[in-house]
Amino acid sequence: MKIGIIGFGSMGSMLMHKFLEAGTLLQEDLFISNRSKERLSEIPERYPKVNVMKNNEEVIKSSDIVFFCVKPTDMKEVAEATAGFFKEGQHICAVNACIRFNQLNTIFPNASCSIVIPSVTGEVDKSVTLATFNQFVPEREITLIKKLMGTFSSVVIIPENELGICTDLTSCMPGFIASIFSIIVEEALSRSTLSKEDIHNMIITTILGTSKLCVDQKMPFDKIVERVATKGGITEEGTKVIESAFPETVRTLFQRTKERRESTILNWPGHFNKKNE
Ligand SMILES: NC(=O)c1ccc[n+]([C@@H]2O[C@H](COP(=O)([O-])OP(=O)(O)OC[C@H]3O[C@@H](n4cnc5c(N)ncnc54)[C@H](OP(=O)(O)O)[C@@H]3O)[C@@H](O)[C@H]2O)c1
Structure with missing residues (x-):
C-alpha cells in the first residue's frame, strides 16, 4: 500500500515519523510533498528511501491513500487544484475537522473519503485519533486506516456530525x-x-x-x-x-x-x- 502526504508541517511530519517508527510502512512506500521545499530537506538524511516528490501531482499519481495535511484555510484550494490527478479507487483522507463529506464530494465525486483527526500528543504515543468515513469507503480501507493510525494512537470512529465537539475534546x-x-x-x-x-x-x-x-x-x-x-x-x-x-x-x-x-x-x-x- 502506497501512502501520500501532502503538506509536511506539524501533522504531516508527525504522521511520517510515526508510520516509519512503528514499522507500519516501508520508507519506499511513502510519497511526500510540501509547498515550500525547505521543510522537506530534513527527510533524506533520516529516511533516504522516502520519496520526496516535486509536487502534489506526483504524490497523488504514486499513492493509494493521500493524506491532505494542509491548514483548513488552504484545503479548498489544494483540493480543487489536485482533484484532476486522482483516479478511481484512490482514497482521499482529510486531516482537517473544518470540512464535511458533502463538500469533499463536490470536488471528488463518488470518491472514497475519510476525515482523520490526529492529535499532537500522538508524538508521545498517548492520543486519540478521530476517524469518520463516507459511504464509498470499502471495509478494507477502514481497516487499513485504523491500523496505520492505531500504531501510535487510540482510533475512535465517530459519526461525521460529532466531529466538532470530539475535535475540541481531543486534537484541540x-x-x-x-x-x-x-x-x-x-x-x-x-x-x-x-x-x-x-x-x-x-x-x-x-x-x-x-x-x-x-x-x-x-x-x-x-x-x-x-x-x-x-x-x-x-x-x-x-x-x-x-x-x-x-x-x-x-x-x-x-x-x-x-x-x-x-x-x-x-x-x-x-x-x-x-x-x-
Ligand atoms: N496541529 C495540530 O495539533 C493538529 C491536530 C489535528 C488536526 N490538525 C489539522 O491538520 C492540518 C494541518 O495542520 P498543521 O498543524 O500540520 O499545519 P502546518 O504545520 O501549518 O502545516 C501545513 C503544511 O501544509 C503545507 N501546504 C500548504 N499549502 C500547500 C500546498 N498547496 N501543497 C503542499 N503543501 C502545502 C504548508 O507548507 P509551507 O511550508 O509552505 O507553509 C505546511 O507545511 C490542519 O487542517 C489542522 O486543522 C492539526
Whole structure:
C-alpha cells in the first residue's frame, strides 16, 4: 500500500515519523510533498528511501491513500487544484475537522473519503485519533486506516456530525489544557518567590499523577474531587470557585470553536448542512 502526504508541517511530519517508527510502512512506500521545499530537506538524511516528490501531482499519481495535511484555510484550494490527478479507487483522507463529506464530494465525486483527526500528543504515543468515513469507503480501507493510525494512537470512529465537539475534546485539548495551566503558572508566580520552572514542575507532576489516578485506578473526575476536597477544607473552597465560574468559560469556548469551524466550512462550495456540525 502506497501512502501520500501532502503538506509536511506539524501533522504531516508527525504522521511520517510515526508510520516509519512503528514499522507500519516501508520508507519506499511513502510519497511526500510540501509547498515550500525547505521543510522537506530534513527527510533524506533520516529516511533516504522516502520519496520526496516535486509536487502534489506526483504524490497523488504514486499513492493509494493521500493524506491532505494542509491548514483548513488552504484545503479548498489544494483540493480543487489536485482533484484532476486522482483516479478511481484512490482514497482521499482529510486531516482537517473544518470540512464535511458533502463538500469533499463536490470536488471528488463518488470518491472514497475519510476525515482523520490526529492529535499532537500522538508524538508521545498517548492520543486519540478521530476517524469518520463516507459511504464509498470499502471495509478494507477502514481497516487499513485504523491500523496505520492505531500504531501510535487510540482510533475512535465517530459519526461525521460529532466531529466538532470530539475535535475540541481531543486534537484541540492539548492547547486548551496548556493555556489553562499557563494562567495558573502566572498567577502562582505572582504570589510566590519560587521560579517559574519550579512551579511548572510541581504542576506537571500533579497533572501526570491525576491522570494516572484516572487510568490506573479507574477513578472518575468527580471521585477525585470528592477525595481531595474534604468538607470544610481549603480544596473545597477552591473547587466551589471553579464550579461557579468555570462552566461559563467552557460554554463560551465550545460556542466559539463551533462558530469558527462553521465559518471555515461555509467558505466551501456545496451545501453545508448545520445538522452536520
Ligand atoms: N496541529 C495540530 O495539533 C493538529 C491536530 C489535528 C488536526 N490538525 C489539522 O491538520 C492540518 C494541518 O495542520 P498543521 O498543524 O500540520 O499545519 P502546518 O504545520 O501549518 O502545516 C501545513 C503544511 O501544509 C503545507 N501546504 C500548504 N499549502 C500547500 C500546498 N498547496 N501543497 C503542499 N503543501 C502545502 C504548508 O507548507 P509551507 O511550508 O509552505 O507553509 C505546511 O507545511 C490542519 O487542517 C489542522 O486543522 C492539526
